[in-house]
Amino acid sequence: MIREATSQDAVAIRRLMESVPGYWQPQWCDDTLAHAIRAADGLAFVWCEDAAIYGFACGHDLGFRAYLSELVVAAHLRRRGIAKQLLEHLESKLILRGRTVFQFIAAVWRDAVPLYESLGWAPPDVVLLRRRLTASRPNSG
Numbered sequence: 001m002i003r004e005a006t007s008q009d010a011v012a013i014r015r016l017m018e019s020v021p022g023y024w025q026p027q028w029c030d031d032t033l034a035h036a037i038r039a040a041d042g043l044a045f046v047w048c049e050d051a052a053i054y055g056f057a058c059g060h061d062l063g064f065r066a067y068l069s070e071l072v073v074a075a076h077l078r079r080r081g082i083a084k085q086l087l088e089h090l091e092s093k094l095i096l097r098g099r100t101v102f103q104f105i106a107a108v109w110r111d112a113v114p115l116y117e118s119l120g121w122a123p124p125d126v127v128l129l130r131r132r133l134t135a136s137r138p139n140s141g
């Protein structure tokens with residue numbers, strides 16, 4: 001069953017993300033998740049069975065375009081269409097908001113590319129770059 005995520009789900013979602021090797025980033029904390037869910041503004045969803053969380057999809061609608069920021073499904077429940085349903089649910093919510101001619105963007109792990117391709121995603125005509133931000137040192141002068 002899909003339901004909207006709340007910041008109270010942060011601990012369970014973190015456990016799910018930590019169960020995937022390399023997925024949880026050391027600089028993140030519970031507050032990172034709570035912030036992401038709040039900022040998703042109704043576009044963060046969990047897959048639940050018996051009140052336990054086994055899937056998480058988080059989108060952010062920024063007006064010009066929307067971003068898929070996280071997608072993860074517990075290893076023992078994969079290949080049952082859960083990620084597909086989570087993505088389709090998120091897309092339907094974007095369409096309900098009037099985002100019908102719209103770019104939905106994701107930075108995708110290589111292993112997950114077949115999932116996206118099976119749902120009609122394709123590489124955009126742009127290059128994804130990143131810059132790591134670090135706090136600047138106090139001015140010693």
Ligand SMILES: CC(C)(COP(=O)(O)OP(=O)(O)OC[C@H]1O[C@@H](n2cnc3c(N)ncnc32)[C@H](O)[C@@H]1OP(=O)(O)O)[C@@H](O)C(=O)NCCC(=O)NCCS
Nearest residue numbers: 071072073078079080081082083084108109112114115118
């Ligand atoms: C990627 C991930 C979210 C897919 O979740 P899932 O629930 O297993 O995906 P679905 O069952 O909805 O897959 C739907 C379709 O996508 C394709 N697909 C999904 N995973 C695939 C894989 N590992 N290899 C090839 N095709 C795959 C298939 O066409 C599948 O349909 P089928 O099972 O009927 O053949 C899951 O494997 C996961 O959490 N991986 C670790 C974290 C990760 O990579 N997240 C994505 C970050 S961008």
